[in-house]
Amino acid sequence: EAEVAQSPRYKITEKSQAVAFWCDPISGHATLYWYRQILGQGPELLVQFQDESVVDDSQLPKDRFSAERLKGVDSTLKIQPAELGDSAMYLCASSLSDFSTDTQYFGPGTRLTVL
């Protein structure tokens, strides 16, 4: 069964450093999501792509976060500089389209620890 791939699985960095996360969605999935999940909370949407275009990045802290999906396939989420409050699980998900009934398939996540 096809899966969403994410790397790295774990990342430890010092504050003020730059970090980058990579996501490869299920083949053929046009919609890609990045979520942030703080321990003990549910995932919160950071950015949503439809193919290579950003649909919604209203919750993305744009002063330090950036996301791209240049060819409409895989995607990168970057944080520069990282802050202590960025410690969280970063989840990538994909779906066939952005219809409300389309199932979102999640990757295993990247656990970020900022020291």
Next chain:
Amino acid sequence: SQQGEEDPQALSIQEGENATMNCSYKTSINNLQWYRQNSGRGLVHLILIRSNEREKHSGRLRVTLDTSKKSSSLLITASRAADTASYFCATDAYGAGSYQLTFGKGTKLSVIP
């Protein structure tokens, strides 16, 4: 912001017992979904119930939806140790030109063998 609120926050039961989790939400929805997350892993979709449906079954899962009370419940029957996980409800909302999911804080279920 979190739209759904699950109740209870944590639940511990013996293997073989039934587990019931509840979700309340604030605004009108098209669909409500339930997801499971094993410790430190990604989320897995369990079931979707549309706003015009009242009950839906999938294997040992039973989901109900009461749109008048803006609430849903997830029942897991004959629980197994492998059901130990966090369970999240997610509601959809149309914003920024597409549908997006808003997740609750989750219920942490522990099934004791």
